[in-house]
Amino acid sequence: MEPDIASLAAMIADPSRAKMLTALLSGKALTATELALEADITAQTASNHLAKLLEKELLVVRKQGRHKYFQLAGEHIARLLENLMVLNHNITSIKTGPNDPSLKVSRVCYDHMAGEIAVALYAALLKQEIIIDKVDHCTLSPAGERFFITLGADFTTIKATTRPVCRPCLDWSERRSHLAGTLGQWILNDALHKGWAERDLVTRAIHFSPRGKRAFFNCYAIV
Amino acid sequence: MEPDIASLAAMIADPSRAKMLTALLSGKALTATELALEADITAQTASNHLAKLLEKELLVVRKQGRHKYFQLAGEHIARLLENLMVLNHNITSIKTGPNDPSLKVSRVCYDHMAGEIAVALYAALLKQEIIIDKVDHCTLSPAGERFFITLGADFTTIKATTRPVCRPCLDWSERRSHLAGTLGQWILNDALHKGWAERDLVTRAIHFSPRGKRAFFNCYAIV
DNA sequence: CCGATGCTTCGATGAGCAACGAAGTATACT
DNA sequence: AGTATACTTCGTTGCTCATCGAAGCATCGG
Structure with missing residues (x-):
């Protein structure tokens, strides 16, 4: 059955x-x-x-x-939950996004970034053809890989798992894609490590410092 | 919140x-x-x-x-349900696949084919580079589009909707991808239309006639 | 050791809700 | 019109399960 x-x-x-x-x-x-x-x-x-x-x-x-x-x-459970959020969000609420404004700007989604900034990042990566988007998926371009290597990314570890490197993840507040996968994970960790942003101690929010935000936007050419 | x-x-x-x-x-x-x-x-x-x-x-x-x-x-609901099936399947059952053998071989998944044959089809399309697979997504190659046009596919209608043309859909019985999207829909309709297979009147099963199965396997070079 | 902290087990309570019988409304067939 | 069919509304019943108090087990810190 x-x-x-x-x-x-x-x-x-x-x-x-x-x-x-x-x-x-x-x-x-x-x-x-x-x-x-x-x-x-x-x-x-x-x-x-x-x-x-x-x-x-x-x-x-x-x-x-x-x-x-x-x-x-695992990530599969996280994806299921985010899926449910997207669906339910589309259905029930007129007002878009979370009430907590800092969650709306930037938050953690399992192990990568979500929210306005993450969506803007995704758009910027697309525009520079660092990642290639195909409706509901994406890949890292060779130029993109070189770009991340200059940032200090270690692709032997990024590619080590069975998880995809790039994966679009639908953002339930923005209703647009942001970047998941091991590369999405790396970007979040890197931003935290460089002190550009800090995780909120209680909520899922990510707080960028003014300098950190400028550095982040500059690094990825986010407009 | x-x-x-x-x-x-x-x-x-x-x-x-x-x-x-x-x-x-x-x-x-x-x-x-x-x-x-x-x-x-x-x-x-x-x-x-x-x-x-x-x-x-x-x-x-x-x-x-x-x-x-x-x-x-809509398809989003169907996807959610199939997602739940995949997860639950991986979790609870040792025995893989549905008990009903005909469901295991071939069945409908919303508007496209699922089951053993559909998974074999996906593999065959990949091998011939009709579709290009990237872990969790796929695209139709130019050669692939020409191939389907020779089969009589009308891409003005296939590409008319906002739905993706190709989308991998995880098969809960096989735990491997089969083809969803408007192209997956077209393939099912085409097979039914050509009389290669018939839909079961009560279950989700798809019954191939012996001749139909040969024709289908031959058409898509399924091994 | 002994008290404090973190987690679990047990039993009782209660609320939510799926289920159905009975009766009501709407549409179709003749 | 008159009966059958499709679906809905209402009120009742009964079961499942979340919840918590009380008590129990495990681990840490002194």
Whole structure:
């Protein structure tokens, strides 16, 4: 028979679990109590939910002393969640984008950047033909690879995984593509590493310093 | 705040609704009673579910006399459902593929082909460089377009929509890509039109005649 | 060791909601 | 018109499951 999509969807259908999952979209590993706080429930119920999410393999866990660090089981789960956001966003809301303005400008999407700046970056990379776009996918051009090497990117590690290097990821606030994949990951890490931006300690927001933003825009020729 | 993915997921989380939705993955428009039968529930409860699915815009409806024909609201919904299938499939079952052997061989996925044959077709198109694959996307090569024109394809209509012409769609039984998009749609319609295959009247299965299968394999050089 | 912290198990409570029977509305067939 | 068919509305029932309090286990810090 057809596979059982209901039980998987049910994992996301509970509001508390949904809150936990979206919190984990930050890519950070969070402890059980942090997730309980995030979802506004007690530790007991959170424990219950987390057990279910583990059983269905939406999450993985790493035990460290008396803490348990939970993470999304992989990019595929993150993609599913973002997919749901895009669909639901298109459906329910007139007002576009998140209410929190800093989330709208720049935020983390699993392990890469999303939001206005990320969408502008994607457009800039396209314009310079660093990446080549084909409706719903993209590739890195040879010139693009050279460009990133001059920035200090190490393509032996970027290409080491089975994950694609470039992947367009639909931005639920902008409804346009931004860059995911290992290269998207590298760009975020690089910007953080160079001190151009910092991750918010509680939300998914990414805060650029004024200088950092100028440097970032200059580096990638974002207009 | 973050968008509300829970309520959308809840639509799919109910087993009866999930059955209806998977039935509609056939791409066919089904009436309320047909869907009630499919989900093994009475007409009243089905009516209830369908109202919810309409409200959340997972379905669209066309009224025709005393019948109401329901369809998926678009390819985006179909993709979401197939995504869920892939994930759930990878997670829960050891045995790969559907139990029904004819579904495993060939079935409809919204408006294109899926299953063993469709996966073999995708591989054959790749090998002949009719389509160019890049991990998670693909494009039609110029030679490929000429090839399909000799088969009688009309690219003015194929390219008329905003939908991509080629799109890889992960096959939940084979765990490999098959071809979606308007070209995937054309291939299915063409095969049906030429009498190589017929759609099952009740399930999503596609039945190739022995001659039809030979002709299909020969046409696309499937090995 | 002992208290504090993080997480889990158990049992009870309660709310949400899927399900259906019964009755109502709309359309079609003759 | 009159009956059958398709779908909807209403009210009731009953089950599932999220929630939390209480108590338990594990780990850390002194």
